[in-house]
Amino acid sequence: MPKSAIQVIDRAATLLDLIAASDKSVPLKVLAIDAGLHPSSAFRILASLTTHGYVERDEAGRYQLGRKLLQLGGRVQAHVSLREDARPIMEALRDSLHETINLTVRDGNEVVYVERAITNKRMMRVEQVIGSRAPLHVTAVGKLFLGEESDQGFESYARETGLTAFTPHTITRADALRSECIKSLEAEYAVDSEEAEPGVSCVAVPVRDHSRRIVAAISVSAPTSRHEPEDWVPHLQKAGLELSSRLGYYGVNP
Amino acid sequence: MPKSAIQVIDRAATLLDLIAASDKSVPLKVLAIDAGLHPSSAFRILASLTTHGYVERDEAGRYQLGRKLLQLGGRVQAHVSLREDARPIMEALRDSLHETINLTVRDGNEVVYVERAITNKRMMRVEQVIGSRAPLHVTAVGKLFLGEESDQGFESYARETGLTAFTPHTITRADALRSECIKSLEAEYAVDSEEAEPGVSCVAVPVRDHSRRIVAAISVSAPTSRHEPEDWVPHLQKAGLELSSRLGYYGVNP
DNA sequence: GTTGGCGCTTTCGAATTACGAAACGTCTGA
DNA sequence: TCAGACGTTTCGTAATTCGAAAGCGCCAAC
Numbered sequence: 001m002p003k004s005a006i007q008v009i010d011r012a013a014t015l016l017d018l019i020a021a022s023d024k025s026v027p028l029k030v031l032a033i034d035a036g037l038h039p040s041s042a043f044r045i046l047a048s049l050t051t052h053g054y055v056e057r058d059e060a061g062r063y064q065l066g067r068k069l070l071q072l073g074g075r076v077q078a079h080v081s082l083r084e085d086a087r088p089i090m091e092a093l094r095d096s097l098h099e100t101i102n103l104t105v106r107d108g109n110e111v112v113y114v115e116r117a118i119t120n121k122r123m124m125r126v127e128q129v130i131g132s133r134a135p136l137h138v139t140a141v142g143k144l145f146l147g148e149e150s151d152q153g154f155e156s157y158a159r160e161t162g163l164t165a166f167t168p169h170t171i172t173r174a175d176a177l178r179s180e181c182i183k184s185l186e187a188e189y190a191v192d193s194e195e196a197e198p199g200v201s202c203v204a205v206p207v208r209d210h211s212r213r214i215v216a217a218i219s220v221s222a223p224t225s226r227h228e229p230e231d232w233v234p235h236l237q238k239a240g241l242e243l244s245s246r247l248g249y250y251g252v253n254p
Numbered sequence: 255m256p257k258s259a260i261q262v263i264d265r266a267a268t269l270l271d272l273i274a275a276s277d278k279s280v281p282l283k284v285l286a287i288d289a290g291l292h293p294s295s296a297f298r299i300l301a302s303l304t305t306h307g308y309v310e311r312d313e314a315g316r317y318q319l320g321r322k323l324l325q326l327g328g329r330v331q332a333h334v335s336l337r338e339d340a341r342p343i344m345e346a347l348r349d350s351l352h353e354t355i356n357l358t359v360r361d362g363n364e365v366v367y368v369e370r371a372i373t374n375k376r377m378m379r380v381e382q383v384i385g386s387r388a389p390l391h392v393t394a395v396g397k398l399f400l401g402e403e404s405d406q407g408f409e410s411y412a413r414e415t416g417l418t419a420f421t422p423h424t425i426t427r428a429d430a431l432r433s434e435c436i437k438s439l440e441a442e443y444a445v446d447s448e449e450a451e452p453g454v455s456c457v458a459v460p461v462r463d464h465s466r467r468i469v470a471a472i473s474v475s476a477p478t479s480r481h482e483p484e485d486w487v488p489h490l491q492k493a494g495l496e497l498s499s500r501l502g503y504y505g506v507n508p
Numbered sequence: 509g510t511t512g513g514c515g516c517t518t519t520c521g522a523a524t525t526a527c528g529a530a531a532c533g534t535c536t537g538a
Numbered sequence: 539t540c541a542g543a544c545g546t547t548t549c550g551t552a553a554t555t556c557g558a559a560a561g562c563g564c565c566a567a568c
Contacts, residue, residue, distance in 0.1 A: 006262055052267040067499075072323045248328060
Protein backbone atom coordinates (compact mmCIF):
# COMPACT_ATOMS: atom_id res chain seq x y z
CA MET A 1 0.00 0.00 0.00
CA PRO A 2 1.68 3.16 -1.19
CA LYS A 3 1.91 6.23 0.98
CA SER A 4 1.57 9.73 -0.39
CA ALA A 5 1.55 13.28 0.89
CA ILE A 6 -2.18 13.34 1.50
CA GLN A 7 -3.70 11.09 4.10
CA VAL A 8 -7.31 11.25 2.93
CA ILE A 9 -6.40 10.28 -0.59
CA ASP A 10 -4.34 7.35 0.65
CA ARG A 11 -7.30 6.23 2.69
CA ALA A 12 -9.75 6.73 -0.13
CA ALA A 13 -7.50 4.74 -2.45
CA THR A 14 -7.29 1.96 0.10
CA LEU A 15 -11.06 1.87 0.42
CA LEU A 16 -11.54 1.76 -3.35
CA ASP A 17 -9.04 -1.08 -3.58
CA LEU A 18 -10.82 -3.00 -0.88
CA ILE A 19 -14.15 -2.59 -2.62
CA ALA A 20 -12.61 -3.61 -5.94
CA ALA A 21 -11.00 -6.64 -4.36
CA SER A 22 -14.35 -7.98 -3.29
CA ASP A 23 -16.67 -9.59 -5.74
CA LYS A 24 -19.75 -8.47 -3.88
CA SER A 25 -20.73 -5.18 -2.33
CA VAL A 26 -19.16 -4.58 1.06
CA PRO A 27 -20.64 -3.26 4.32
CA LEU A 28 -19.10 -0.29 6.08
CA LYS A 29 -17.82 -2.20 9.04
CA VAL A 30 -15.77 -4.58 6.97
CA LEU A 31 -14.23 -1.75 5.00
CA ALA A 32 -13.43 0.20 8.14
CA ILE A 33 -11.75 -2.76 9.79
CA ASP A 34 -9.83 -3.89 6.73
CA ALA A 35 -8.64 -0.37 6.04
CA GLY A 36 -7.72 0.13 9.67
CA LEU A 37 -9.97 3.16 9.96
CA HIS A 38 -12.42 4.39 12.53
CA PRO A 39 -15.93 3.67 11.24
CA SER A 40 -16.81 7.34 11.23
CA SER A 41 -13.76 8.15 9.14
CA ALA A 42 -14.51 5.41 6.67
CA PHE A 43 -18.07 6.60 6.52
CA ARG A 44 -17.11 10.19 5.85
CA ILE A 45 -14.67 9.29 3.11
CA LEU A 46 -17.06 6.85 1.48
CA ALA A 47 -19.85 9.41 1.64
CA SER A 48 -17.64 11.87 -0.17
CA LEU A 49 -16.67 9.33 -2.79
CA THR A 50 -20.34 8.51 -3.19
CA THR A 51 -21.34 12.08 -3.95
CA HIS A 52 -18.77 12.06 -6.71
CA GLY A 53 -19.94 8.75 -8.13
CA TYR A 54 -16.79 6.78 -7.41
CA VAL A 55 -18.73 4.59 -5.05
CA GLU A 56 -22.35 3.49 -4.99
CA ARG A 57 -24.50 1.84 -2.38
CA ASP A 58 -26.90 -0.98 -2.90
CA GLU A 59 -30.32 -1.32 -1.30
CA ALA A 60 -28.79 -2.67 1.91
CA GLY A 61 -26.37 0.25 2.09
CA ARG A 62 -23.34 -1.82 1.20
CA TYR A 63 -20.68 -0.25 -0.93
CA GLN A 64 -19.62 -1.03 -4.49
CA LEU A 65 -17.61 0.74 -7.16
CA GLY A 66 -19.47 3.54 -8.91
CA ARG A 67 -20.18 4.39 -12.48
CA LYS A 68 -17.82 7.30 -12.48
CA LEU A 69 -14.99 4.81 -12.63
CA LEU A 70 -16.56 3.35 -15.74
CA GLN A 71 -16.69 6.80 -17.31
CA LEU A 72 -13.15 7.75 -16.41
CA GLY A 73 -11.84 4.31 -17.32
CA GLY A 74 -13.24 4.76 -20.78
CA ARG A 75 -11.41 8.05 -21.07
CA VAL A 76 -7.98 6.76 -20.19
CA GLN A 77 -5.87 7.65 -23.17
CA ALA A 78 -4.92 4.65 -25.24
CA HIS A 79 -1.36 5.75 -24.78
CA VAL A 80 -1.21 2.21 -23.61
CA SER A 81 1.19 0.78 -26.08
CA LEU A 82 1.59 -2.94 -25.67
CA ARG A 83 5.09 -3.02 -27.04
CA GLU A 84 6.39 -0.06 -25.07
CA ASP A 85 4.99 -1.39 -21.84
CA ALA A 86 6.25 -4.86 -22.60
CA ARG A 87 9.84 -4.09 -23.48
CA PRO A 88 11.29 -3.43 -20.01
CA ILE A 89 9.41 -6.38 -18.58
CA MET A 90 10.65 -8.66 -21.33
CA GLU A 91 14.21 -7.47 -20.90
CA ALA A 92 14.12 -8.17 -17.20
CA LEU A 93 12.78 -11.62 -17.95
CA ARG A 94 15.51 -12.27 -20.48
CA ASP A 95 18.13 -11.26 -17.93
CA SER A 96 16.69 -13.72 -15.42
CA LEU A 97 16.28 -16.69 -17.74
CA HIS A 98 18.97 -16.00 -20.36
CA GLU A 99 16.71 -17.18 -23.14
CA THR A 100 14.77 -15.53 -25.94
CA ILE A 101 11.56 -13.84 -24.81
CA ASN A 102 8.75 -13.22 -27.31
CA LEU A 103 5.63 -11.09 -27.25
CA THR A 104 2.82 -12.24 -29.52
CA VAL A 105 -0.69 -11.21 -30.39
CA ARG A 106 -3.40 -13.09 -32.20
CA ASP A 107 -4.45 -12.23 -35.72
CA GLY A 108 -7.22 -14.47 -36.95
CA ASN A 109 -6.04 -18.04 -37.01
CA GLU A 110 -2.42 -17.10 -36.43
CA VAL A 111 -0.14 -15.63 -33.82
CA VAL A 112 2.11 -12.73 -34.78
CA TYR A 113 5.43 -12.00 -33.10
CA VAL A 114 5.43 -8.30 -32.27
CA GLU A 115 8.41 -7.90 -29.94
CA ARG A 116 11.32 -9.92 -28.62
CA ALA A 117 14.24 -9.74 -26.25
CA ILE A 118 17.19 -11.92 -27.15
CA THR A 119 19.99 -12.88 -24.86
CA ASN A 120 23.65 -12.71 -25.76
CA LYS A 121 24.60 -15.22 -23.09
CA ARG A 122 23.95 -18.16 -25.39
CA MET A 123 25.78 -19.40 -28.43
CA MET A 124 22.69 -21.28 -29.56
CA ARG A 125 19.40 -19.51 -29.25
CA VAL A 126 15.96 -19.42 -30.83
CA GLU A 127 15.11 -16.26 -32.74
CA GLN A 128 11.73 -15.39 -34.16
CA VAL A 129 11.62 -12.59 -36.70
CA ILE A 130 9.33 -9.77 -35.59
CA GLY A 131 6.24 -9.86 -37.75
CA SER A 132 6.48 -13.56 -38.48
CA ARG A 133 3.46 -15.75 -38.01
CA ALA A 134 2.51 -19.24 -36.96
CA PRO A 135 -0.75 -21.19 -36.67
CA LEU A 136 -2.37 -21.19 -33.25
CA HIS A 137 -2.29 -24.94 -32.65
CA VAL A 138 1.46 -25.41 -32.96
CA THR A 139 2.50 -22.71 -30.49
CA ALA A 140 2.26 -22.36 -26.74
CA VAL A 141 0.82 -18.86 -27.06
CA GLY A 142 -1.73 -20.06 -29.60
CA LYS A 143 -2.99 -22.69 -27.19
CA LEU A 144 -3.87 -19.94 -24.74
CA PHE A 145 -5.87 -18.08 -27.35
CA LEU A 146 -7.60 -21.28 -28.41
CA GLY A 147 -8.37 -22.10 -24.80
CA GLU A 148 -10.44 -18.95 -24.60
CA GLU A 149 -12.46 -19.82 -27.69
CA SER A 150 -15.98 -21.18 -27.52
CA ASP A 151 -16.63 -24.72 -28.70
CA GLN A 152 -17.88 -23.38 -32.01
CA GLY A 153 -14.90 -21.10 -32.36
CA PHE A 154 -12.55 -23.95 -31.69
CA GLU A 155 -14.30 -26.24 -34.15
CA SER A 156 -14.26 -23.71 -36.94
CA TYR A 157 -10.56 -23.16 -36.30
CA ALA A 158 -9.98 -26.91 -36.55
CA ARG A 159 -12.05 -27.07 -39.71
CA GLU A 160 -10.45 -24.05 -41.38
CA THR A 161 -6.88 -25.04 -40.69
CA GLY A 162 -7.15 -28.82 -40.71
CA LEU A 163 -4.69 -28.82 -37.78
CA THR A 164 -1.78 -29.32 -40.14
CA ALA A 165 1.23 -31.04 -38.59
CA PHE A 166 4.54 -29.15 -38.52
CA THR A 167 6.55 -31.80 -36.73
CA PRO A 168 5.86 -35.33 -35.53
CA HIS A 169 4.94 -33.78 -32.17
CA THR A 170 2.22 -31.47 -33.48
CA ILE A 171 -1.14 -32.27 -31.94
CA THR A 172 -3.46 -32.96 -34.83
CA ARG A 173 -6.41 -34.59 -33.09
CA ALA A 174 -9.06 -31.98 -32.33
CA ASP A 175 -10.20 -33.45 -29.03
CA ALA A 176 -6.65 -33.84 -27.71
CA LEU A 177 -5.85 -30.26 -28.74
CA ARG A 178 -9.05 -28.95 -27.21
CA SER A 179 -8.39 -30.45 -23.80
CA GLU A 180 -4.75 -29.38 -23.94
CA CYS A 181 -5.81 -25.77 -24.63
CA ILE A 182 -8.38 -25.73 -21.85
CA LYS A 183 -5.89 -27.25 -19.43
CA SER A 184 -3.33 -24.61 -20.42
CA LEU A 185 -5.74 -21.77 -19.84
CA GLU A 186 -6.67 -23.11 -16.42
CA ALA A 187 -3.03 -23.47 -15.46
CA GLU A 188 -2.37 -19.92 -16.76
CA TYR A 189 0.51 -21.20 -18.87
CA ALA A 190 0.97 -23.31 -21.97
CA VAL A 191 3.79 -25.43 -23.30
CA ASP A 192 4.89 -26.32 -26.82
CA SER A 193 7.19 -29.34 -26.98
CA GLU A 194 8.70 -29.34 -30.45
CA GLU A 195 5.25 -29.00 -31.95
CA ALA A 196 6.21 -26.16 -34.27
CA GLU A 197 9.85 -26.90 -34.97
CA PRO A 198 11.99 -29.91 -34.09
CA GLY A 199 14.33 -29.22 -31.20
CA VAL A 200 12.56 -26.05 -30.10
CA SER A 201 10.29 -25.85 -27.06
CA CYS A 202 8.37 -22.98 -25.63
CA VAL A 203 6.41 -21.84 -22.56
CA ALA A 204 3.83 -19.05 -22.70
CA VAL A 205 1.66 -17.07 -20.28
CA PRO A 206 -1.35 -14.90 -21.08
CA VAL A 207 -1.50 -11.09 -21.01
CA ARG A 208 -4.92 -9.64 -20.32
CA ASP A 209 -6.39 -6.16 -20.42
CA HIS A 210 -9.06 -4.50 -18.32
CA SER A 211 -11.76 -6.61 -19.93
CA ARG A 212 -9.94 -9.74 -18.66
CA ARG A 213 -9.65 -11.06 -22.20
CA ILE A 214 -6.30 -12.33 -23.44
CA VAL A 215 -4.80 -9.68 -25.68
CA ALA A 216 -1.28 -11.01 -26.00
CA ALA A 217 1.11 -13.59 -24.63
CA ILE A 218 4.66 -13.62 -23.38
CA SER A 219 6.71 -16.70 -24.13
CA VAL A 220 10.20 -18.05 -23.76
CA SER A 221 11.65 -20.13 -26.58
CA ALA A 222 14.70 -22.35 -26.19
CA PRO A 223 16.29 -25.49 -27.48
CA THR A 224 14.55 -28.46 -25.93
CA SER A 225 17.79 -29.45 -24.20
CA ARG A 226 17.53 -26.32 -22.04
CA HIS A 227 13.77 -26.46 -21.63
CA GLU A 228 12.94 -25.96 -17.93
CA PRO A 229 9.29 -25.07 -17.58
CA GLU A 230 9.12 -25.63 -13.81
CA ASP A 231 11.80 -23.01 -13.38
CA TRP A 232 10.43 -20.56 -15.95
CA VAL A 233 6.73 -20.55 -15.25
CA PRO A 234 6.84 -18.50 -12.02
CA HIS A 235 9.02 -15.84 -13.65
CA LEU A 236 6.81 -15.76 -16.71
CA GLN A 237 3.62 -15.50 -14.70
CA LYS A 238 4.99 -12.65 -12.66
CA ALA A 239 5.92 -10.83 -15.86
CA GLY A 240 2.56 -11.61 -17.41
CA LEU A 241 0.71 -10.23 -14.42
CA GLU A 242 2.82 -7.12 -14.35
CA LEU A 243 2.18 -6.38 -18.00
CA SER A 244 -1.50 -7.23 -17.66
CA SER A 245 -1.74 -4.86 -14.76
CA ARG A 246 -0.21 -2.08 -16.82
CA LEU A 247 -2.87 -2.72 -19.45
CA GLY A 248 -5.63 -2.28 -16.91
CA TYR A 249 -6.10 -5.84 -15.72
CA TYR A 250 -7.13 -6.02 -12.13
CA GLY A 251 -5.18 -8.59 -10.20
CA VAL A 252 -2.19 -8.69 -7.94
CA ASN A 253 -0.67 -5.25 -8.22
CA PRO A 254 3.07 -5.07 -8.73
CA MET B 255 -19.65 20.55 -9.25
CA PRO B 256 -20.89 18.65 -6.21
CA LYS B 257 -19.70 19.50 -2.74
CA SER B 258 -19.04 16.88 -0.11
CA ALA B 259 -17.79 16.69 3.44
CA ILE B 260 -14.16 16.38 2.45
CA GLN B 261 -12.42 19.20 0.68
CA VAL B 262 -9.47 17.26 -0.70
CA ILE B 263 -11.68 14.67 -2.31
CA ASP B 264 -13.82 17.36 -3.90
CA ARG B 265 -10.70 18.93 -5.28
CA ALA B 266 -9.25 15.64 -6.45
CA ALA B 267 -12.53 14.81 -8.19
CA THR B 268 -12.52 18.19 -9.89
CA LEU B 269 -8.98 17.66 -11.11
CA LEU B 270 -9.81 14.20 -12.45
CA ASP B 271 -12.81 15.64 -14.26
CA LEU B 272 -10.73 18.38 -15.78
CA ILE B 273 -8.16 15.90 -17.01
CA ALA B 274 -10.88 13.65 -18.39
CA ALA B 275 -12.54 16.57 -20.14
CA SER B 276 -9.42 17.26 -22.10
CA ASP B 277 -8.47 15.12 -25.05
CA LYS B 278 -4.78 15.69 -24.49
CA SER B 279 -2.61 15.62 -21.40
CA VAL B 280 -2.81 18.80 -19.37
CA PRO B 281 -0.11 20.92 -17.72
CA LEU B 282 -0.26 21.72 -14.03
CA LYS B 283 -0.90 25.40 -14.45
CA VAL B 284 -4.01 24.89 -16.55
CA LEU B 285 -5.40 22.41 -14.06
CA ALA B 286 -4.66 24.69 -11.13
CA ILE B 287 -6.33 27.67 -12.77
CA ASP B 288 -9.37 25.77 -14.04
CA ALA B 289 -9.88 24.11 -10.69
CA GLY B 290 -9.40 27.40 -8.88
CA LEU B 291 -6.57 25.99 -6.81
CA HIS B 292 -3.22 27.28 -5.75
CA PRO B 293 -0.56 25.58 -7.91
CA SER B 294 1.08 24.01 -4.91
CA SER B 295 -2.22 22.52 -3.80
CA ALA B 296 -2.97 21.15 -7.23
CA PHE B 297 0.52 19.75 -7.37
CA ARG B 298 0.24 18.04 -4.03
CA ILE B 299 -3.09 16.47 -4.84
CA LEU B 300 -1.99 15.36 -8.28
CA ALA B 301 1.20 13.91 -6.84
CA SER B 302 -0.87 11.87 -4.43
CA LEU B 303 -3.20 10.68 -7.17
CA THR B 304 -0.15 9.80 -9.23
CA THR B 305 1.34 7.56 -6.56
CA HIS B 306 -1.93 5.66 -6.55
CA GLY B 307 -2.07 5.36 -10.34
CA TYR B 308 -5.18 7.46 -10.86
CA VAL B 309 -3.12 9.96 -12.78
CA GLU B 310 -0.03 9.61 -14.93
CA ARG B 311 2.42 12.08 -16.35
CA ASP B 312 3.80 12.13 -19.85
CA GLU B 313 7.40 12.91 -20.78
CA ALA B 314 6.74 16.65 -20.54
CA GLY B 315 5.23 16.28 -17.08
CA ARG B 316 1.68 16.93 -18.22
CA TYR B 317 -1.10 15.03 -16.55
CA GLN B 318 -3.41 12.37 -17.94
CA LEU B 319 -5.72 9.77 -16.48
CA GLY B 320 -3.97 6.73 -15.07
CA ARG B 321 -4.28 3.03 -15.60
CA LYS B 322 -5.78 2.48 -12.19
CA LEU B 323 -8.99 3.93 -13.55
CA LEU B 324 -8.93 1.33 -16.29
CA GLN B 325 -8.53 -1.39 -13.68
CA LEU B 326 -11.25 -0.15 -11.42
CA GLY B 327 -13.54 0.66 -14.32
CA GLY B 328 -13.29 -2.96 -15.39
CA ARG B 329 -14.33 -4.03 -11.92
CA VAL B 330 -17.48 -1.96 -11.70
CA GLN B 331 -20.19 -4.50 -11.10
CA ALA B 332 -22.39 -4.98 -14.12
CA HIS B 333 -25.27 -4.18 -11.83
CA VAL B 334 -25.84 -1.74 -14.61
CA SER B 335 -29.17 -2.90 -15.83
CA LEU B 336 -30.27 -0.95 -18.85
CA ARG B 337 -33.96 -1.38 -18.12
CA GLU B 338 -33.76 -0.54 -14.43
CA ASP B 339 -31.73 2.57 -15.07
CA ALA B 340 -33.96 3.58 -17.93
CA ARG B 341 -37.33 3.28 -16.26
CA PRO B 342 -37.32 6.40 -14.06
CA ILE B 343 -35.85 8.46 -16.88
CA MET B 344 -38.47 7.21 -19.31
CA GLU B 345 -41.26 7.88 -16.86
CA ALA B 346 -40.10 11.45 -16.36
CA LEU B 347 -39.98 11.88 -20.09
CA ARG B 348 -43.49 10.49 -20.51
CA ASP B 349 -44.75 12.92 -17.89
CA SER B 350 -43.20 15.82 -19.77
CA LEU B 351 -44.33 14.87 -23.25
CA HIS B 352 -47.49 12.85 -22.53
CA GLU B 353 -46.67 10.38 -25.24
CA THR B 354 -45.45 6.79 -25.35
CA ILE B 355 -41.73 6.41 -24.64
CA ASN B 356 -39.86 3.33 -25.88
CA LEU B 357 -36.49 1.83 -25.10
CA THR B 358 -34.99 -0.32 -27.82
CA VAL B 359 -31.83 -2.29 -28.43
CA ARG B 360 -30.44 -3.73 -31.63
CA ASP B 361 -30.49 -7.43 -32.36
CA GLY B 362 -28.90 -8.22 -35.69
CA ASN B 363 -30.90 -6.56 -38.43
CA GLU B 364 -33.76 -5.63 -36.15
CA VAL B 365 -34.60 -3.41 -33.24
CA VAL B 366 -36.24 -4.96 -30.18
CA TYR B 367 -38.51 -3.03 -27.82
CA VAL B 368 -37.32 -3.80 -24.30
CA GLU B 369 -39.14 -1.26 -22.16
CA ARG B 370 -41.83 1.38 -22.49
CA ALA B 371 -43.65 4.04 -20.54
CA ILE B 372 -47.17 4.80 -21.71
CA THR B 373 -49.19 7.84 -20.83
CA ASN B 374 -52.78 7.76 -19.68
CA LYS B 375 -53.36 11.33 -20.71
CA ARG B 376 -54.25 10.37 -24.26
CA MET B 377 -57.25 8.54 -25.65
CA MET B 378 -55.28 7.67 -28.76
CA ARG B 379 -51.74 6.49 -28.27
CA VAL B 380 -49.13 4.31 -29.89
CA GLU B 381 -48.23 1.15 -28.03
CA GLN B 382 -45.43 -1.20 -28.90
CA VAL B 383 -45.49 -4.62 -27.29
CA ILE B 384 -42.37 -5.29 -25.27
CA GLY B 385 -40.29 -7.86 -27.11
CA SER B 386 -41.67 -6.94 -30.52
CA ARG B 387 -39.30 -6.30 -33.37
CA ALA B 388 -38.93 -4.15 -36.47
CA PRO B 389 -36.35 -3.82 -39.22
CA LEU B 390 -33.73 -1.15 -38.72
CA HIS B 391 -34.50 0.95 -41.79
CA VAL B 392 -38.15 1.69 -41.00
CA THR B 393 -37.59 3.00 -37.47
CA ALA B 394 -36.02 6.13 -36.07
CA VAL B 395 -33.98 4.10 -33.59
CA GLY B 396 -32.81 1.77 -36.34
CA LYS B 397 -31.48 4.71 -38.35
CA LEU B 398 -29.17 5.56 -35.46
CA PHE B 399 -27.78 2.04 -35.36
CA LEU B 400 -27.36 2.03 -39.13
CA GLY B 401 -25.64 5.41 -39.00
CA GLU B 402 -22.93 3.85 -36.87
CA GLU B 403 -22.34 1.01 -39.34
CA SER B 404 -19.41 0.95 -41.73
CA ASP B 405 -20.09 1.20 -45.45
CA GLN B 406 -19.74 -2.55 -45.77
CA GLY B 407 -22.02 -3.14 -42.81
CA PHE B 408 -24.63 -0.86 -44.29
CA GLU B 409 -24.42 -2.49 -47.68
CA SER B 410 -24.79 -5.98 -46.33
CA TYR B 411 -27.81 -4.82 -44.33
CA ALA B 412 -29.35 -3.40 -47.50
CA ARG B 413 -28.57 -6.59 -49.38
CA GLU B 414 -29.83 -8.94 -46.70
CA THR B 415 -33.11 -7.14 -46.08
CA GLY B 416 -33.79 -5.66 -49.51
CA LEU B 417 -35.02 -2.52 -47.70
CA THR B 418 -38.59 -3.76 -47.85
CA ALA B 419 -41.23 -1.03 -47.83
CA PHE B 420 -43.74 -1.02 -44.96
CA THR B 421 -45.62 2.10 -46.01
CA PRO B 422 -45.44 4.43 -48.98
CA HIS B 423 -43.08 6.59 -46.87
CA THR B 424 -40.49 3.88 -46.21
CA ILE B 425 -37.10 4.85 -47.62
CA THR B 426 -36.16 2.04 -49.98
CA ARG B 427 -33.28 3.60 -51.92
CA ALA B 428 -30.00 2.61 -50.30
CA ASP B 429 -28.18 5.90 -50.97
CA ALA B 430 -31.05 7.99 -49.63
CA LEU B 431 -31.25 5.82 -46.51
CA ARG B 432 -27.51 5.90 -46.00
CA SER B 433 -27.33 9.69 -46.02
CA GLU B 434 -30.43 9.93 -43.82
CA CYS B 435 -28.81 7.63 -41.25
CA ILE B 436 -25.52 9.50 -41.24
CA LYS B 437 -27.34 12.80 -40.93
CA SER B 438 -29.36 11.42 -38.02
CA LEU B 439 -26.26 10.24 -36.19
CA GLU B 440 -24.59 13.60 -36.62
CA ALA B 441 -27.66 15.40 -35.35
CA GLU B 442 -27.83 12.96 -32.42
CA TYR B 443 -31.47 12.24 -33.17
CA ALA B 444 -33.46 10.46 -35.86
CA VAL B 445 -37.01 10.78 -37.14
CA ASP B 446 -39.41 8.26 -38.62
CA SER B 447 -42.29 9.86 -40.52
CA GLU B 448 -44.84 7.12 -41.08
CA GLU B 449 -42.13 4.89 -42.49
CA ALA B 450 -43.08 1.90 -40.37
CA GLU B 451 -46.81 2.36 -39.96
CA PRO B 452 -49.19 4.86 -41.57
CA GLY B 453 -50.20 7.64 -39.22
CA VAL B 454 -47.42 6.93 -36.71
CA SER B 455 -44.29 9.03 -36.39
CA CYS B 456 -41.35 8.70 -34.09
CA VAL B 457 -38.26 10.52 -32.81
CA ALA B 458 -35.28 8.71 -31.32
CA VAL B 459 -32.01 9.56 -29.58
CA PRO B 460 -29.01 7.30 -28.98
CA VAL B 461 -27.92 5.78 -25.67
CA ARG B 462 -24.20 5.05 -25.36
CA ASP B 463 -22.05 3.24 -22.85
CA HIS B 464 -18.52 3.83 -21.66
CA SER B 465 -17.12 2.65 -24.98
CA ARG B 466 -19.09 5.43 -26.70
CA ARG B 467 -20.88 2.89 -28.88
CA ILE B 468 -24.65 3.07 -29.21
CA VAL B 469 -26.13 0.34 -27.04
CA ALA B 470 -29.77 1.38 -27.09
CA ALA B 471 -32.11 4.17 -28.08
CA ILE B 472 -34.92 6.08 -26.45
CA SER B 473 -37.80 7.11 -28.67
CA VAL B 474 -41.17 8.76 -28.51
CA SER B 475 -43.97 7.43 -30.72
CA ALA B 476 -47.14 9.32 -31.46
CA PRO B 477 -49.80 9.84 -34.08
CA THR B 478 -48.41 12.06 -36.82
CA SER B 479 -51.00 14.70 -35.99
CA ARG B 480 -49.30 15.27 -32.65
CA HIS B 481 -45.76 14.86 -33.97
CA GLU B 482 -43.64 17.76 -32.68
CA PRO B 483 -39.99 16.89 -33.05
CA GLU B 484 -38.68 20.41 -32.42
CA ASP B 485 -40.33 20.32 -29.03
CA TRP B 486 -39.38 16.75 -28.17
CA VAL B 487 -35.76 16.57 -29.27
CA PRO B 488 -34.26 18.62 -26.41
CA HIS B 489 -36.14 16.57 -23.80
CA LEU B 490 -35.16 13.34 -25.49
CA GLN B 491 -31.53 14.30 -25.77
CA LYS B 492 -31.36 15.27 -22.14
CA ALA B 493 -32.85 11.90 -21.18
CA GLY B 494 -30.52 10.09 -23.57
CA LEU B 495 -27.49 11.78 -22.08
CA GLU B 496 -28.61 11.06 -18.57
CA LEU B 497 -29.08 7.37 -19.28
CA SER B 498 -25.84 7.20 -21.23
CA SER B 499 -24.06 8.78 -18.33
CA ARG B 500 -25.46 6.17 -15.99
CA LEU B 501 -24.10 3.50 -18.30
CA GLY B 502 -20.63 4.96 -18.08
CA TYR B 503 -20.67 7.33 -21.03
CA TYR B 504 -18.52 10.35 -20.44
CA GLY B 505 -20.26 13.53 -21.47
CA VAL B 506 -22.25 16.26 -19.83
CA ASN B 507 -22.91 14.97 -16.35
CA PRO B 508 -26.45 15.30 -15.03
C1' DG C 509 -44.79 -6.36 22.55
C1' DT C 510 -40.71 -5.23 24.51
C1' DT C 511 -35.94 -5.17 24.96
C1' DG C 512 -31.32 -5.70 23.68
C1' DG C 513 -27.83 -5.38 20.47
C1' DC C 514 -25.62 -4.25 16.32
C1' DG C 515 -24.38 -1.36 12.60
C1' DC C 516 -24.86 3.04 10.54
C1' DT C 517 -24.94 8.09 10.95
C1' DT C 518 -24.24 12.57 13.06
C1' DT C 519 -22.18 15.73 16.29
C1' DC C 520 -18.48 18.40 18.04
C1' DG C 521 -14.19 19.76 20.37
C1' DA C 522 -9.28 18.88 19.59
C1' DA C 523 -5.05 18.77 17.00
C1' DT C 524 -3.50 16.80 13.08
C1' DT C 525 -3.51 17.72 8.49
C1' DA C 526 -3.66 20.03 4.44
C1' DC C 527 -3.19 24.75 2.90
C1' DG C 528 -0.82 28.37 0.28
C1' DA C 529 2.76 32.20 0.34
C1' DA C 530 7.09 32.38 -0.76
C1' DA C 531 11.54 30.72 -1.89
C1' DC C 532 13.96 27.65 -4.83
C1' DG C 533 15.06 24.98 -9.10
C1' DT C 534 14.86 24.16 -13.87
C1' DC C 535 14.07 24.75 -18.53
C1' DT C 536 13.31 27.61 -22.67
C1' DG C 537 13.64 31.14 -25.57
C1' DA C 538 15.30 35.85 -26.39
C1' DT D 539 23.57 35.38 -20.52
C1' DC D 540 19.62 36.63 -18.69
C1' DA D 541 14.57 36.90 -18.11
C1' DG D 542 10.59 34.74 -17.44
C1' DA D 543 7.55 31.05 -16.85
C1' DC D 544 6.53 26.80 -14.93
C1' DG D 545 7.13 23.28 -11.70
C1' DT D 546 8.65 21.77 -7.03
C1' DT D 547 9.75 22.08 -2.13
C1' DT D 548 9.58 24.25 2.34
C1' DC D 549 7.30 25.68 6.39
C1' DG D 550 4.38 28.32 9.67
C1' DT D 551 -0.52 28.75 10.17
C1' DA D 552 -5.22 27.69 10.81
C1' DA D 553 -8.63 25.47 8.51
C1' DT D 554 -9.78 20.85 8.01
C1' DT D 555 -10.23 16.34 8.97
C1' DC D 556 -10.23 13.23 12.78
C1' DG D 557 -12.42 10.04 16.01
C1' DA D 558 -14.84 9.46 20.64
C1' DA D 559 -19.17 9.35 21.85
C1' DA D 560 -23.96 9.84 21.52
C1' DG D 561 -28.03 9.15 18.70
C1' DC D 562 -30.82 6.39 15.34
C1' DG D 563 -33.12 2.67 13.29
C1' DC D 564 -33.57 -1.96 12.40
C1' DC D 565 -33.92 -6.72 13.35
C1' DA D 566 -33.98 -10.62 16.32
C1' DA D 567 -34.68 -12.81 20.43
C1' DC D 568 -37.25 -13.24 24.40
